[in-house]
Amino acid sequence: MSDVVLEINNLETYYGPIMAIRGVSLKVNQGEIVAVLGANGAGKTTLLKTISGALNSSKGEILLAGRPVQNRDPDWVAAQGVAHVPEGREVFPFLTVYENLMLGAYRRRDAKGIAGDLQMVYEYFPALKERTSQMACYLSGGQQQMLAIGRACMSRPRLMLLDEPSLGLSPVLVKSIFQVIRRLNQEQGITVLLVEQNAVVALQTSQRAYVMEVGGVVMDGASAELAQSEDIREFYLGQKSAGVRGTRRWKKRKTWR
Amino acid sequence: MTSQDILNLLLIGISQGCAYGLVALGFVLIYKATEIVNFSHGEFMMLGGFVSLPLIAFFGFWPGIICAVxxxxxxxxxxxxxxxxxxIGESQASVFILTVAFGFIFRSFAGMVWGWEAIPFPDFFTGSLNVGGLTMRTNRIAIIVATVVLCVLLYAFFSRTKVGIAMQAAxxxxxxxxxxSIPVKTLVSVVWALGAAVAAVAGIFNAPFTQVDTHVGGLGLKALAGAIVGGFGSIPGALLGCILIGVMExxxxxxxxxxxxxxxYALMLVVLFVRPEGLIAQTFAKKV
Structure with a gap:
């Protein structure tokens, strides 16, 4: 069996008075891309924030390579090798592309390795190389997403948490970003936990997937199988089988309820 | 009034403005890192002057000053x-009250330990300098030099070093x-340390003029006015505003x-009416 990078058991997180995560368990193995699908408000982003320590959990455990990391400060969790690429990029707007990338390697001391990784990031994202001394706020949305992913790569993460990398990008850009994610996974061996609303791309990119609804995991399995499942096809991929149309659609109950 | 008098007043104004600027520098740094306006910053400055007295007596002049900072x-x-x-996360009013309260605490502390009377401070450089017929006390020039040196050092620190860039990022x-994985909490504390150190420099370099007095903290309010005139949250703006006020006075x-x-304060009021974002708006130059 492959090594387990991330294991979450019965995690519960409150967002103010609201219970946003209701007992989630999941596992990410070394070298995998695992997707978490779900609609708005399903708790996907909350899940990632809980993993990276931006939110505290009230119950359950998060194990990173077997060691508990729940309820620690996010800078500590990041230093353990979790690189969080937050929703909406969140680059440092008034720093240059180069400075943004180097901040990704903040805890590293190996100058040679950092220089090598910088070249690697520039190879994957040539658009960044042309703009090294430009402030990040002047980049386009797609370039900012590349910068956010590249910045995360600079820490040589054990696990990369990707929150909605497709947000606000054109279909062409989405395609190319996910291509790079796949290449990073295959060529650099970066393990990825991917949260995505765009189920089509997410299922194509990932090996396994979990489906979340109102704070809980309702379905999981190999991505290829999930893509074939009736419910996923209808509710997430927007493909309806013949006969289920119009008025009857909303009456149909999902099998997991 | 001769042109020489005007030049003289101008130079005195610039050096006084630099003194305000040194104070403003400190709390703009803290404001940018934490969005807290430290109303006890003038008291930091005052405390710097007081702390330097026994340290100078013990270690000698320059080592004593360094130790005080x-x-x-x-x-x-x-x-x-x-x-x-x-x-952090509490209402602005609580934060305001807390920093003001610390101002009182510092002032009372200094008064209880060193007494409420003003204490004279040894001159940095006795005598005066004669440039093109203009006489100026060397102490005045020292403030200008100190401000320029500190600004250059801080600029280099924030734009060139890893920790400085991380502070900007935070x-x-x-x-x-x-x-x-930037240890934000620690870095914020380091910014407070930097701000307090700059305030101490301001307090010490001002001491030959103001003497070491528990009421020196009021200068912090002038610096605040200067920072508001220049555009709060922008360091070049704060310096510009303070020098403007210093020259005007x-x-x-x-x-x-x-x-x-x-x-x-009258100037501050006018600026707040006419251009509330300050002369150099923060959005225009948001670099720490």
Whole structure:
């Protein structure tokens, strides 16, 4: 069996008075891309924030390579090798592309390795190389997403948490970003936990997937199988089988309820 | 009034403005890192002057000053890591009251330890300098030089060093900075330390003029007015505003003696009416 990078058991997180995560368990193995699908408000982003320590959990455990990391400060969790690429990029707007990338390697001391990784990031994202001394706020949305992913790569993460990398990008850009994610996974061996609303791309990119609804995991399995499942096809991929149309659609109950 | 008098007043004004600027520098740094306006900053400055007295007596002049600046840096660091950190997320009013309260505490502390009477401070450089017929006390020039040197040092620190860039990052996007494994809490405390150290420098370099007095902290308010005039949250703006106020004061004292002491605030009021974002708006130059 492959090594387990991330294991979450019965995690519960409150967002103010609201219970946003209701007992989630999941596992990410070394070298995998695992997707978490779900609609708005399903708790996907909350899940990632809980993993990276931006939110505290009230119950359950998060194990990173077997060691508990729940309820620690996010800078500590990041230093353990979790690189969080937050929703909406969140680059440092008034720093240059180069400075943004180097901040990704903040805890590293190996100058040679950092220089090598910088070249690697520039190879994957040539658009960044042309703009090294430009402030990040002047980049386009797609370039900012590349910068956010590249910045995360600079820490040589054990696990990369990707929150909605497709947000606000054109279909062409989405395609190319996910291509790079796949290449990073295959060529650099970066393990990825991917949260995505765009189920089509997410299922194509990932090996396994979990489906979340109102704070809980309702379905999981190999991505290829999930893509074939009736419910996923209808509710997430927007493909309806013949006969289920119009008025009857909303009456149909999902099998997991 | 000869042109020489005007030049003289101008130079005095610039050096006074630099003194305000040194104070403003400190709390703009803290404001940018934490969005807390430290109303006890003038008291930091005052405390710097007082702390330097026994240290100078013990270690000698320059080593004593360096020790005083370091001691204030430690005070700033502890103030944040023990107290201010806990109030993050509370309402602005509570934060305001807390910093004002610390001002009172510092002032009372200094009064109890060193007495409420003003204590004379040894001159840095006795004598005066003669440049092109202009006589100026060397102490005045020392303030200008200190301000320029500190600005260059701080600029180099924030734009060239890894920690400085990380501080900028933390002020621009705190959560993302955490995700980069930047120890944001510690860095914020370091910014407080820097701010307090700069305040101590201001207090010490001002001491030959103001003497070491518990009421020196009022200068912090003038610096605040200067920072507001220049555009709060922008360091070049704060310096510009403070120098503007410093230059304006001797002239207004001369021509409108009734306005003595309030001209700085009058200017602040006018700027707030006409251009509330300040002369150099923060959005225009958001670089720490």
């Amino acid at each position: 370091l001691a204030m840096a430690v005070t700033g660091f502890l103030l944040d890591s023990l107290v201010m950190r806990r109030i 002020s621009q996007n705190q959560l993302a900075a955490y995700y980069m 001797p002239f207004s004292d001369l021509f409108f003696p009734t306005l003595k002491g309030v001209s700085a």
